[in-house]
Amino acid sequence: MGNLKVTMTDVNGETRTFEDVEEGVSLMELGKQNGVAGIMGDCGGGCACATCHVYVDQNWWDKVGEPDDIEFAMLDMVADVMKDTSRLGCQIKMSPELDGLTVTVAPSSSY
Amino acid sequence: MATQTIESKVSERVPLTPEEEKVLKEGSLTDYEIQAHPREYFRAMRHGDPIHYDEKLGSWLVTRHEDIWAVQSDPVTFSVHHGYHDFQARGLQDEFRAYLREHGGGYFPDAIMSDPPYHTRIRKLMENAFTAHRVKELEPRITEVVHDLIAEVIERGDGKCDAVKDIAIPLTIRVIVEQLGLDHGMEDKISRWSVAVTAQISAMQSRETMLENAKEIADLQNYLIGKMKEREQERKEDMISDLVHAEVTNEDGTKEKLTFEEAVSLVRATLIAGNDTTATAIGNLFYVITTKPGMAEMLEEAVQDERKLNRFVEEHLRNEPPVRALSRATTREVTVNGTTIPEGAHMLLVYGSGNDDETEYPEPRKFDPTRPNLGRHVAFGGGPHRCIGLALARMEIKVAAREIVKQMKNIKLAVPQEELRYVPTVATRTLESLPITYEKREG
Numbered sequence: 001m002g003n004l005k006v007t008m009t010d011v012n013g014e015t016r017t018f019e020d021v022e023e024g025v026s027l028m029e030l031g032k033q034n035g036v037a038g039i040m041g042d043c044g045g046g047c048a049c050a051t052c053h054v055y056v057d058q059n060w061w062d063k064v065g066e067p068d069d070i071e072f073a074m075l076d077m078v079a080d081v082m083k084d085t086s087r088l089g090c091q092i093k094m095s096p097e098l099d100g101l102t103v104t105v106a107p108s109s110s111y
Numbered sequence: 112m113a114t115q116t117i118e119s120k121v122s123e124r125v126p127l128t129p130e131e132e133k134v135l136k137e138g139s140l141t142d143y144e145i146q147a148h149p150r151e152y153f154r155a156m157r158h159g160d161p162i163h164y165d166e167k168l169g170s171w172l173v174t175r176h177e178d179i180w181a182v183q184s185d186p187v188t189f190s191v192h193h194g195y196h197d198f199q200a201r202g203l204q205d206e207f208r209a210y211l212r213e214h215g216g217g218y219f220p221d222a223i224m225s226d227p228p229y230h231t232r233i234r235k236l237m238e239n240a241f242t243a244h245r246v247k248e249l250e251p252r253i254t255e256v257v258h259d260l261i262a263e264v265i266e267r268g269d270g271k272c273d274a275v276k277d278i279a280i281p282l283t284i285r286v287i288v289e290q291l292g293l294d295h296g297m298e299d300k301i302s303r304w305s306v307a308v309t310a311q312i313s314a315m316q317s318r319e320t321m322l323e324n325a326k327e328i329a330d331l332q333n334y335l336i337g338k339m340k341e342r343e344q345e346r347k348e349d350m351i352s353d354l355v356h357a358e359v360t361n362e363d364g365t366k367e368k369l370t371f372e373e374a375v376s377l378v379r380a381t382l383i384a385g386n387d388t389t390a391t392a393i394g395n396l397f398y399v400i401t402t403k404p405g406m407a408e409m410l411e412e413a414v415q416d417e418r419k420l421n422r423f424v425e426e427h428l429r430n431e432p433p434v435r436a437l438s439r440a441t442t443r444e445v446t447v448n449g450t451t452i453p454e455g456a457h458m459l460l461v462y463g464s465g466n467d468d469e470t471e472y473p474e475p476r477k478f479d480p481t482r483p484n485l486g487r488h489v490a491f492g493g494g495p496h497r498c499i500g501l502a503l504a505r506m507e508i509k510v511a512a513r514e515i516v517k518q519m520k521n522i523k524l525a526v527p528q529e530e531l532r533y534v535p536t537v538a539t540r541t542l543e544s545l546p547i548t549y550e551k552r553e554g
């Protein structure tokens with residue numbers, strides 16, 4: 001068990017903090033393992049479905065960094081809910097530099 | 112067990128036109144005419160009876176986007192294992208299985224067509240092969256394969272070809288054959304095998320065609336088993352080797368080797384799923400550019416710009432989803448969108464209707480790559496069973512689109528549109544053949 005901290009607010013507005021996250025675990029895996037509402041991770045972490053979309057807290061954006069082209073192409077498919085700080089949770093792997101990271105799960109595209 | 116309601120709203124029922132009333136009452140997905148031109152039937156169901164029991168087919172059709180999404184997100188209530196295996200080779204199952212046991216090295220249930228938690232382990236094993244980043248690495252090689260194939264077709268001269276049989280089908284077979292590590296030059300055989308496997312979920316087989324198909328599947332299995340035995344002895348850099356030697360990780364962290372039966376089923380599934388549906392998408396690409404005004408020009412513009420091309424491909428999948436419908440079976444009595452479905456009932460998630468749902472995609476028949484919610488289409492299904500090869504499929508379509516524009520121009524349908532025939536099946540909407548004329552574009 002690790003000792004990294006992540007705070008996630010789910011699609012229903014409920015905020016949970018995980019304090020024992022292992023290095024290398026992605027936010028998608030973390031969300032799925034803990035039943036965080038709105039994190040589905042359909043494609044299994046392949047950067048191919050946009051069902052683990054999160055907004056990174058502005059204060060953490062520089063450390064987390066921009067999506068690459070492949071990830072951007074997926075985020076572009078949910079443009080109606082995409083923001084400047086959008087990332088796919090499967091592409092953010094926890095590391096000591098990200099200890100304390102705060103993110104909000106993005107809603108799915110509209111009905 | 113008491114009825115439970117899954118999270119889906121009761122949608123507003125819209126008054127039907129007399130034509131829609133008629134098709135809803137008399138129509139069935141087993142009718143060839145509806146299989147070929149299903150949109151009115153789908154719309155009548157979405158508006159008047161969104162969870163519709165198709166009596167001739169014996170299946171509940173889930174037709175609204177939101178309901179499809181809700182059902183596929185609950186893999187325990189709506190079982191893929193039962194929906195697939197209990198209805199495979201409908202009505203002829205015992206004979207089908209016995210034939211394969213006798214002639215095809217065994218009956219190998221599809222390990223991936225299963226339910227959690229078993230499914231989760233199998234799926235995990237397959238996922239790494241198909242990530243978008245891994246597929247991106249394959250792009251140069253896929254481009255070479257597609258380039259060469261189209262160049263060969265053009266080389267044959269005369270400015271005519273069958274876009275489905277000469278391009279779409281061999282293209283996707285060549286790509287997957289290379290990934291798996293199978294032999295080249297077997298396109299015709301693999302195409303026949305694919306048809307035989309997918310026919311098992313077509314709901315359209317007679318006993319005679321089932322037996323013909325079973326013979327093809329036996330042939331396929333014997334070929335794959337031979338290849339797998341070779342890789343057991345000598346590992347190579349290909350997916351067959353990976354699967355033959357694969358271990359699944361259990362929840363408690365222990366590892367277990369795949370059984371040989373599981374491995375055969377996964378190699379078979381990768382080969383078939385990896386070519387048939389993507390070929391349909393590429394055939395459809397030729398279909399839309401030859402039948403929809405302005406589409407050829409739109410595609411020519413899109414291939415100049417990566418972002419536009421990605422969006423074009425995604426809208427293409429929404430607009431003409433290759434897989435029309437896939438099955439589930441209820442594991443308890445359950446209410447979806449106001450309709451109660453009994454336990455053990457067969458259902459079809461009708462992706463072809465979900466992608467046309469005007470409450471999700473306004474003006475669904477308009478080809479509009481600027482839609483802001485393209486990623487919500489259900490051409491790849493969704494939930495834990497979402498198509499695992501989706502990134503590879505997108506890449507193949509994208510590369511095909513580029514190469515078509517690069518090497519061909521003035522592409523036209525060579526027969527009247529009314530003469531086009533579709534493969535008779537409930538599962539996909541696939542053109543049997545698409546004769547075209549074109550001119551070679553000089554580089």
